[in-house]
Amino acid sequence: MWHLLMVLLDLVKDRKSSTEKDFKRWQQKMLLYLTTLNLARFLQEDAPDLGENPDQQTVVAVDAWKHSDFLCKNYILNGLDNALYNVYSPMVNSKALWESLERKYKTEDAGSKKFVVGKFLDFKMVDSKTVISQVQEFQLILHDIHAEGMVLGESFQVAALIEKLSPTWKDFKNYLKHKRKEMTLEDLIVRLRIEEDNRQSEKKADNYHQEAKANVVEQVHKSGVDDIDVNTIMETRNAHFFEDVFPYKVAQERSSLERTSMD
Incomplete structure (x- = not known):
């Protein structure tokens, strides 16, 4: 009852x-x-x-x-x-x-079956979302397909998910395709999660190195010339010396005069 x-x-x-x-x-x-x-x-x-x-x-x-x-x-x-x-x-x-x-x-x-199949065929991953969040969307579509009485083998699901990765994952797609050992859908999701974490770590490291490189500044001696400032990096193929501006010429002239008087 x-x-x-x-x-x-x-x-x-x-x-x-x-x-x-x-x-x-x-x-x-x-x-x-x-x-x-x-x-x-x-x-x-x-x-x-x-x-x-x-x-x-x-x-x-x-x-x-x-x-x-x-x-x-x-x-x-x-x-x-x-x-x-x-x-x-x-x-x-x-x-x-x-x-x-x-x-x-x-x-x-x-x-409804045709609609679900259309969603499955049109589904493609994009770079604007995380791979794992899109894998979850893909799994929901698979659930709807199974609910409609259509059966998809796990090997087919794995192959379909690999094909739906975005173009920026091309090398990893090729790596997965050439693996001889059969993978389950769960194994594939774990591999995608690890690969995405590695990519995020590498991206953070690259950003850090770029920022560090941008902060490296070559110190240039204060010359007294308005066109040459401290913390300015200058690069040229032809070197020009400012004998008429730098105090070195004045000191050199004084030294010459002293030697002449002593002689």
């Missing part, structure tokens, strides 16, 4: 599923509920025929069948969203109601 109550509560929560992509889940829960009540057979049975001259026993059996079918049909209607109740309540019996729901929503399921 407790199990039956839990199934009923789940159906109440999932009422809108009959109008959305989760119809299959709602249908399975409803089928379990009706099976527990011994009413599932009315989803496939037609109403019995009384015939021209029915006896009392036949009349009682037909009335019992109609009563059970009435319960079955209304259990299904009660599990639908309120907006659909008036649409499907005119159905003559449980079988007609069940088949009508299947025709409508299983057709939509077929469209």
